[in-house]
Amino acid sequence: MRKIEDYILIRKIKSGDTEAWEKLVNKYYNQIFTFCVRRCWGDQILAADLTQDIFLKVIENIEKYKFSGKFFNYLFTITVNVCNNYYNKKKFTQSELDEKVLNLGSESLITNLMMQESANQIQVALNTLPDIQREALILKYYYDLKVKDIAKITGTSVSTSQSRINQGLKKLSKLLDREGFMNE
Template sequence: MIEDYILIRKIKSGDTEAWEKLVNKYYNQIFSFCVRRCLGDRVLAADLTQDIFLKVIENIDKYKFRGKFFNYLFTITVNVCNNYYNKKKFTKFELDERVLNLGSETIMTNLITQENINQIQIALNTLPDIQREALILKYYNDLKVKDIAKITGTSVPTSQSRINQGLKKLRKLLDREEFVNE
């Protein structure tokens, strides 16, 4: 935390080497999160990771030293990923291309899998931010509850409660007719 504070102070004063150190310190964690969030699409994850660090550098002068920089960085990361998926809609051309590239036996399986992923994403996006964030950190980033508590600045029981409540809401949402029949 102190190391981040020093690096950010240097970055704010124009030190490009400090920026490089900060990026190197967090790049792998952010990229790994994006890979999981992008369902293994490493090219998309690299693009999103670049967008995340661009947002950080564009807003670094506004950053206030409240809490851990890692929390600030992960908040931007979650928002960039969610914004991408909220805006991304498959065009007919993209869907046709996917179908043409699939073997005939796996077409239906892949379409069903993609539909399930889309339904989960839609349902996840309807959750309150604190529950959505806890679930993403737990299931997309494979963090333990105690680590989620540290990142979010809450207690372990509160983090566990957010995860459990979020899972219950997801189950209810995914059982609703509009999700089942879409």
């Protein structure tokens, strides 16, 4: 059903229908923004900027879009690429990375008032994973995507995507089982 709705919206957008563009953005904005927040260590301002860049890329290239596969996969492919390009340009130093994780820890005290503590612990642990593993886990468990769709989105093989998910889960499990982590 989603595929047909997207097809109709994109056809309308290609014919100049601005309301259809607005509907498409509204349909996917929260999912893209949420992915970017998770991918950017909780930095909502950066996530909003990246989300805007993603939708600009989509509208700039909508005429080239071919109706093969799910639009959602196409959109997430752009999302992953925009995030990766940002971080490839911005090479974080270890001290910047440590500072981000520490800042996230202080933000999680406020967040704990609104959300379950375990969800925050998972997010903090997730933020410590390598980008490729974090990305695969976010797509798998927060967006409930199949491994073959994750492979398409990230431009890897199914076995590589599955490996990234498995390795990420093992690392998360170790982090969450550490006594010191759970008590912080």
